[in-house]
Amino acid sequence: MFLKIVFVAVLACQFLPGTTARRRPCSIYTxxxxxxxxxxxxxxxxxxxxxxxxxxxxxxxxxxxxxRYGLHRGTFRxxxxxxxxxxxRIGHLETRTNRRLRRYWNLIKAKLGIDWTRTRWQDxxxxxxxxxxxxxYLVRIPAAIPxxxxxxxxxxxxxxxxxxxAGTPQKFMRDVRQAYGxxx
Numbered sequence: 001m002f003l004k005i006v007f008v009a010v011l012a013c014q015f016l017p018g019t020t021a022r023r024r025p026c027s028i029y030t031x032x033x034x035x036x037x038x039x040x041x042x043x044x045x046x047x048x049x050x051x052x053x054x055x056x057x058x059x060x061x062x063x064x065x066x067x068r069y070g071l072h073r074g075t076f077r078x079x080x081x082x083x084x085x086x087x088x089r090i091g092h093l094e095t096r097t098n099r100r101l102r103r104y105w106n107l108i109k110a111k112l113g114i115d116w117t118r119t120r121w122q123d124x125x126x127x128x129x130x131x132x133x134x135x136x137y138l139v140r141i142p143a144a145i146p147x148x149x150x151x152x153x154x155x156x157x158x159x160x161x162x163x164x165x166a167g168t169p170q171k172f173m174r175d176v177r178q179a180y181g182x183x184x
Contacts, residue, residue, distance in 0.1 A: 028128040034070025036181030039063045039084060042131040043182055051107045052135055056147045059085075060182035062134060062160060065167070065175045070127070081122045083130025087137060092121045095136035104136055134160075149173055 026033035028042050043059050046052065066086040067075040075084065082088055087095075095101060096117050105116045114129075116136070124130040138145065141159050146152050153169035153176075161167040176183055 028131075029126055031125040032070075032076050033127050034067075034075065034084060036069050038127050039069045039131075040182045042084075042127045045128060046131055046135050049107065049111050051104060051111070052139055053144060055135075055138070055145050056152070057183060058138070058145045058152055058155075059131065059135060061149075061152065061172075061176050061179070062156065063131070064179045064181070064183035065156070065172050069181065076125065081124050083124040083133075084127055085124075085130045085134035087124055087130060087133040089121045091137050092119070092124060092133050094140070095133050098140055101136055101140060104139060108132065149176060 024030065026035070026038055028038060028045060039060060043063075046059065047055070063069050063084050067084050070076070070084040075086070082092070096119060101116075108114050108116050112128075114132070116132070119129060119133075124133055138160070143155070143159075146155050150169075150173065153172035156172050157165075157167060157169045161172075
């Protein structure tokens with residue numbers, strides 16, 4: 001009986017929010033850290049910078065739809081480094097090389113000490129970096145992020161998931177309606 005209790009306790013520690021598989025405390029800088037509280041901390045940090053337009057929960061909703069806040073088993077699959085926000089290699093490259101983002105790079109460097117142009121796709125395993133990549137990717141789009149869910153679903157499909165992705169606006173809305181945490 002004692003061994004069963006110890007086994008269950010060890011197993012629970014592996015999957016509780018706020019810990020990684022190695023039982024290290026999670027932070028927005030810890031690779032492969034995940035969960036609703038981590039996503040909220042990342043979004044709060046990004047919004048707290050005061051450099052991006054209001055996103056109307058869109059960054060949280062993307063994290064939920066793309067990876068269930070990183071809890072989906074495919075989030076950190078071998079050879080893919082897009083992190084919680086599932087930013088592809090090409091998307092990350094766009095955030096590093098698009099000169100129209102220079103103002104944001106400079107502000108990120110000044111406020112967070114991160115030289116975004118020197119980041120690697122592998123860095124997106126860290127929640128803050130994945131969130132920043134997603135936000136930089138979105139800010140380069142001239143159309144503002146819509147306020148309401150239906151319009152956000154269309155926006156997500158057109159600009160984020162794109163024609164190459166398997167998602168649909170209907171799936172985005174259905175997923176968000178089932179969400180908890182900051183995507184709700």
